[in-house]
Amino acid sequence: xxxxxxxxxxxxxxxxxxxxxxxxxxxxxxxxxxxxxxxxxxxxxxxxxxxxxxxxxxxxxxxxxxxxxxxxxxxxxxxxxxxxxxxxxxxxxxxxxxxxxxxxxxxxxxxxxxxxxxxxxxxxxxxxxxxxxxxxxxxxxxxxxxxxxxxxxxxxxxxxxxxxxxxxxxxxxxxxxxxxxxxxxxxxxxxxxxxxxxxxxxxxxxxxxxxxxxxxxxxxxxxxxxxxxxxxxxxxxxxxxxxxxxxxxx
Numbered sequence: 001x002x003x004x005x006x007x008x009x010x011x012x013x014x015x016x017x018x019x020x021x022x023x024x025x026x027x028x029x030x031x032x033x034x035x036x037x038x039x040x041x042x043x044x045x046x047x048x049x050x051x052x053x054x055x056x057x058x059x060x061x062x063x064x065x066x067x068x069x070x071x072x073x074x075x076x077x078x079x080x081x082x083x084x085x086x087x088x089x090x091x092x093x094x095x096x097x098x099x100x101x102x103x104x105x106x107x108x109x110x111x112x113x114x115x116x117x118x119x120x121x122x123x124x125x126x127x128x129x130x131x132x133x134x135x136x137x138x139x140x141x142x143x144x145x146x147x148x149x150x151x152x153x154x155x156x157x158x159x160x161x162x163x164x165x166x167x168x169x170x171x172x173x174x175x176x177x178x179x180x181x182x183x184x185x186x187x188x189x190x191x192x193x194x195x196x197x198x199x200x201x202x203x204x205x206x207x208x209x210x211x212x213x214x215x216x217x218x219x220x221x222x223x224x225x226x227x228x229x230x231x232x233x234x235x236x237x238x239x240x241x242x243x244x245x246x247x248x249x250x
Contacts, residue, residue: 022060024050026074029067034116041120043067065127072121072129075110076137082106083141087148096154096205097197097214104172104196108189111176122177142166154213155206168200 028050032041043064047057061067086102094102111118121129146165149156158164178184179192187195201210 018060021050021052021056022070024052025057025060025067026071029071030114030117033120034114037116038120065124068121068124069129071117073133075118075121076133078110079107080137080140080144082110083144087144089151092148092152095214096152096201096210099148099152100197100200100204101193104193104200107172107176108193111180112189115180118177118180122181138169141169145169149204155209156204157206158204164204168204171199171203172196 025046028046029041031049032045036045041064043057043061044054046064046067047054050057061070083103083106086099086106091099091102142162142165145168146161149158149161149165156164175192175196179187201214
């Protein structure tokens with residue numbers, strides 16, 4: 001009977017030297033994925049780049065998937081730190097656009113740092129990382145988004161804040177992962193940020209409030225507001241008409 005692979009590290013790095021070794025192994029894995037591709041990321045090649053023996057590598061990781069799992073956990077923590085900083089209560093006074101842009105640009109920067117690694121983690125994630133850990137990460141981020149939505153001074157147009165927090169986060173992550181895997185034509189990093197920021201602002205924030213506080217092109221409320229102003233001030237019947245007879249030039 002085949003035994004199930006364990007994904008937990010064989011040896012927990014407690015001392016500074018052990019932590020340095022684990023860090024070297026993780027960084028070597030990233031280097032191989034970025035420069036040589038996933039097919040080259042064998043434990044032998046990773047150990048070679050890390051400058052350790054294969055035996056030393058196996059003291060900490062039982063197989064390659066365990067290394068991928070550790071990399072995924074590290075990326076989870078980096079994403080959490082990013083979201084905690086951007087969605088901090090200290091930033092509640094910032095405009096919705098600044099906050100949303102900070103989240104989107106920060107997430108994009110994480111992916112851009114090691115796109116090859118993130119491609120592998122996206123494809124291998126469900127196999128190499130326990131589903132409950134992925135779910136736990138999602139819940140932590142969604143809780144941060146939800147807290148900010150309930151605390152911000154900007155009027156949120158979604159009545160179900162729990163659903164809004166989930167949809168907002170998953171929209172960003174799914175779109176970025178799709179771009180990472182597909183590289184669609186005509187969609188560069190700048191365009192991606194602009195589209196996602198606009199998408200989230202329109203989905204989350206009251207449209208009329210946005211029209212009054214920010215210059216959002218194409219805002220329906222802004223167009224309606226402009227129409228109301230036009231109706232009140234620019235109708236010919238409302239203008240003062242000069243009824244004096246015109247004087248002919250001699």
